[in-house]
Amino acid sequence: MRAKVFPPLPPRLLALINEALAGVIRRRRERHHLKPAQLAARAGLSRQTIGYVEDDRRHLSLRALEQVAAGFGLTGSELALEAEFWLRRLPAGCQKCHNCDIHRGELVCFNRHRECLRNRRRAAP
Numbered sequence: 001m002r003a004k005v006f007p008p009l010p011p012r013l014l015a016l017i018n019e020a021l022a023g024v025i026r027r028r029r030e031r032h033h034l035k036p037a038q039l040a041a042r043a044g045l046s047r048q049t050i051g052y053v054e055d056d057r058r059h060l061s062l063r064a065l066e067q068v069a070a071g072f073g074l075t076g077s078e079l080a081l082e083a084e085f086w087l088r089r090l091p092a093g094c095q096k097c098h099n100c101d102i103h104r105g106e107l108v109c110f111n112r113h114r115e116c117l118r119n120r121r122r123a124a125p
Contacts, residue, residue, distance in 0.1 A: 020083040021065075022056040028072055028079075029054075042071035 029039050029050075036050040043050070044067050052058035053068075060068065066076040 016087060017083065018059050019056050020086045021060065021080070022054050024079060024083045024086060025050075025068060026054045028082075032072065039068070039071050043067040 029036070034042075036054070037047045040047045040050045043064075045064060049058065049064070050068075053060055053064075062076065065079065069076045069079040072079070
């Protein structure tokens with residue numbers, strides 16, 4: 001019996017997965033009140049690698065994903081499932097102008113001309 005070969009994922013889907021994973025790592029690190037150097041020491045990676053991954057300039061290998069997850073006390077699959085959750089949770093676009101993208105794992109609206117509600121900041125009291 002031959003092994004089943006799956007076709008490669010489309011590049012845009014891979015980019016979305018990596019962006020979501022970068023956001024999950026950043027949010028978890030901030031939630032645990034860790035600096036990138038502290039997470040890097042826990043994971044056995046360099047501080048630059050953590051910074052590049054969080055800024056979505058470099059992608060993690062499976063081994064590095066396991067190391068980062070171990071730094072949080074998780075498995076790599078748990079971290080990947082959290083990234084998948086964020087991918088499913090985020091809408092494809094802004095409800096008002098439908099002109100959004102994911103930047104550093106966060107949904108950001110780039111439509112300033114229509115005065116989208118996502119771009120408005122609360123006035124300081």
